Amino acid sequence: MKRIESTKNERVKQWKKLSTKKERDKTGLFLIEGFHLVEEAIKSGVHIEQLIVAEHAIIPASWNVAHIPMTIVTNDVMKTISDTETPQGIAAVCKQLHWNVDDVQTALFIDAVQDPGNVGTIIRTADAAGIDAVVVGEGSADIYNAKVIRATQGSLFHFPVIKEDIGQWIARFQNRHIPIYGTSLQHGVDYRSVAPSSSFALIVGNEGSGVNEQWLKQTTTNLYVPIYGKAESLNVAIATGILLYHLQKK
Amino acid sequence: MKRIESTKNERVKQWKKLSTKKERDKTGLFLIEGFHLVEEAIKSGVHIEQLIVAEHAIIPASWNVAHIPMTIVTNDVMKTISDTETPQGIAAVCKQLHWNVDDVQTALFIDAVQDPGNVGTIIRTADAAGIDAVVVGEGSADIYNAKVIRATQGSLFHFPVIKEDIGQWIARFQNRHIPIYGTSLQHGVDYRSVAPSSSFALIVGNEGSGVNEQWLKQTTTNLYVPIYGKAESLNVAIATGILLYHLQKK
Numbered sequence: 149m150k151r152i153e154s155t156k157n158e159r160v161k162q163w164k165k166l167s168t169k170k171e172r173d174k175t176g177l178f179l180i181e182g183f184h185l186v187e188e189a190i191k192s193g194v195h196i197e198q199l200i201v202a203e204h205a206i207i208p209a210s211w212n213v214a215h216i217p218m219t220i221v222t223n224d225v226m227k228t229i230s231d232t233e234t235p236q237g238i239a240a241v242c243k244q245l246h247w248n249v250d251d252v253q254t255a256l257f258i259d260a261v262q263d264p265g266n267v268g269t270i271i272r273t274a275d276a277a278g279i280d281a282v283v284v285g286e287g288s289a290d291i292y293n294a295k296v297i298r299a300t301q302g303s304l305f306h307f308p309v310i311k312e313d314i315g316q317w318i319a320r321f322q323n324r325h326i327p328i329y330g331t332s333l334q335h336g337v338d339y340r341s342v343a344p345s346s347s348f349a350l351i352v353g354n355e356g357s358g359v360n361e362q363w364l365k366q367t368t369t370n371l372y373v374p375i376y377g378k379a380e381s382l383n384v385a386i387a388t389g390i391l392l393y394h395l396q397k398k
Numbered sequence: 399m400k401r402i403e404s405t406k407n408e409r410v411k412q413w414k415k416l417s418t419k420k421e422r423d424k425t426g427l428f429l430i431e432g433f434h435l436v437e438e439a440i441k442s443g444v445h446i447e448q449l450i451v452a453e454h455a456i457i458p459a460s461w462n463v464a465h466i467p468m469t470i471v472t473n474d475v476m477k478t479i480s481d482t483e484t485p486q487g488i489a490a491v492c493k494q495l496h497w498n499v500d501d502v503q504t505a506l507f508i509d510a511v512q513d514p515g516n517v518g519t520i521i522r523t524a525d526a527a528g529i530d531a532v533v534v535g536e537g538s539a540d541i542y543n544a545k546v547i548r549a550t551q552g553s554l555f556h557f558p559v560i561k562e563d564i565g566q567w568i569a570r571f572q573n574r575h576i577p578i579y580g581t582s583l584q585h586g587v588d589y590r591s592v593a594p595s596s597s598f599a600l601i602v603g604n605e606g607s608g609v610n611e612q613w614l615k616q617t618t619t620n621l622y623v624p625i626y627g628k629a630e631s632l633n634v635a636i637a638t639g640i641l642l643y644h645l646q647k648k
Contacts (some may be wrong), residue, residue, distance in 0.1 A: 265515070269633050269636065272629050272632070272633065273629075273632060273633070273636050274627075275627040275628060275629040276623075276625045276626065276627055276629040276631070276632050277626060277627065278626025278627045279627070301629065301630065301631075302629075302630075303627075303628070303629050306628045307627060307628060307629075373526075373643065374648070375526045376526065376527060376528025376646075376648055377524075377525040377526050377527065377528045377529070377553075377557060378525060378553070378556045378557060379522050379523075379525040379526040379551065379552075379553050379557075380551065380552075381526070381551075382522070382523060382526050382639070383519050383522065383523070383635075385633075385635075385636060386519065386523050386635060386636060386639035387639075389632070389636035389637075389639050389640050390639050390640055390643045393623065393640045396626070398624070398626055
C-alpha cells in the first residue's frame with residue numbers, strides 16, 4: 149500500500165486538479181469524498197481507480213475493496229484535496245459513467261440550472277420519482293462537481309444522468325411521439341390540467357430566467373405550478389418535485 | 399447622516415453580534431443584507447431600526463426611506479458585519495416579527511429541521527402554496543439566521559412564521575377538530591390516499607431522524623411520499639412541496 153505525506157506530491161496535485169471541470173473533462177475522472185458517497189459508489193459498481201484514505205480512517209470490512217488500489221495519506225493531504233472543511237478521511241477517484249439510454253420512456257431535461265445544490269437535489273428527486281433518465285444540458289452546474297454529487301446523495305451512481313444537448317433529446321422524443329412539457333410561469337397552463345402518464349419529458353430551467361425560449365417553442369405544452377401566497381416563485385428543485393410526482397403514473 | 403469607518407466601532411460590534419441566536423433573542427432584532435431582501439422588508443412594512451449602507455452603494459429612490467435612520471459605512475465595515483463573501487453594500491437591522499394567528503386553517507409544523515437552507519426553502523414553499531402559517535419548533539435552525547432568511551427570499555416578512563412549541567399547536571388543532579398529518583417513511587400511508595382539504599396541519603421533520611415519535615403518535619394519519627427509484631429518500635423540502643401542493647384545496 150502506498151503512503152503519501154507531502155501535499156506537494158505529484159499525485160496529490162493531480163487529485164486536487166479534479167476539482168476543476170477542465171481536468172475532469174480531460175481525464176474522464178472525478179473525485180468523491182465521505183463514507184456515504186464512497187459506499188454508494190462501491191455498491192453501485194462505479195469503476196474506482198483509487199481509494200484515498202486518511203491515516204486515522206477505518207474502512208468497513210463489508211466494503212470488500214481488496215482489489216482497489218489504495219493510498220494512505222496524512223490529514224494534511226486529505227484536507228488539500230477535499231472540498232469540505234472537515235473531511236471524513238476517505239475519498240475516491242472514479243471513472244465518469246456511461247449509460248445505455250435506448251429505451252427511455254420518462255426523462256427530465258435540466259436547462260442551465262446553475263446552483264450545484266439545486267442540480268444535485270433535482271437529480272436525487274428524479275431518481276426517487278422513478279424517472280428513467282436525466283439529461284443535463286449546457287449552462288448547468290457540472291454533474292461531477294463535488295457539491296452536485298453531494299446533493300445527489302449517490303443517485304448519480306445508479307441512475308442515468310447524461311450530459312448532452314437538450315435540443316437533440318427534444319427531437320428524439322418528438323420522433324417517438326412522446327409528450328414534452330416545458331415549464332413557464334408566463335405562458336403555461338396549470339400542471340394539474342395534464343394527466344399522469346408513463347411516457348413524457350419535463351424541462352426545468354435556470355433559477356432566474358427559466359427554460360430557454362428556444363426549447364419552450366418546441367414543447368407539447370408548457371406548465372406552471374400556481375403560486376397562491378405572496379412568494380414570487382418556487383425554488384426550481386421544489387417545482388421539479390411537485391411536477392414529477394404529479395406527471396408520473398405509478 | 400452618520401458615518402462609521404472603524405470596524406472596532408461599538409455599533410459595528412453590536413451589529414456583528416446579531417449573527418448569533420443568543421444576541422437576536424436578547425435584543426429582539428435581526429440583521430438582513432442585500433438589495434432584494436431589504437426591499438422586500440420595506441415593502442412588507444417590517445420595522446427597520448437602521449439602514450446600513452456601504453459608501454459606494456446607491457439606494458433606489460422608490461424605496462422612500464427618508465424616515466429610517468441610515469449609517470454610511472466603509473466596505474471594510476460592511477464585510478465585517480456581512481455573512482456573505484461579497485456583500486452587496488446594503489444591510490438593515492430589523493425588529494423580529496409578531497403575528498396574529500387566531501384563525502389559522504392550514505399550517506405547517508417544522509420539527510427539528512437543521513439545515514438553514516432547508517428551513518428557508520420550506521418556509522418559501524409554504525408561502526407559495528398558500529398555507530396560513532408555519533410553526534418552527536425546537537431543534538430547527540433559527541428563522542432569523544442569515545442563511546434561513548436568504549433561502550426564504552423574503553417570505554419571512556409577509557407571512558406568519560412562528561417560533562413556538564409544536565405540542566401546543568397539535569393540541570390547538572385537535573381541539574378544533576382539524577386533521578393533523580405527520581410524515582413517516584416507516585409507518586405512514588401513501589399521501590395520495592388523503593383528499594385535499596381547506597383545513598389541515600402537516601408536520602415535517604429532521605433530515606436524518608424524521609418527525610419526533612412523540613408527535614407522530616398524536617396525529618390523525620401519518621403520510622409518506624413513495625420512492626420509486628433507488629434513491630434512499632427525498633430531501634425534506636422537496637417532500638414538503640409535494641405534500642403541501644397535494645393536500646391544499648385551491
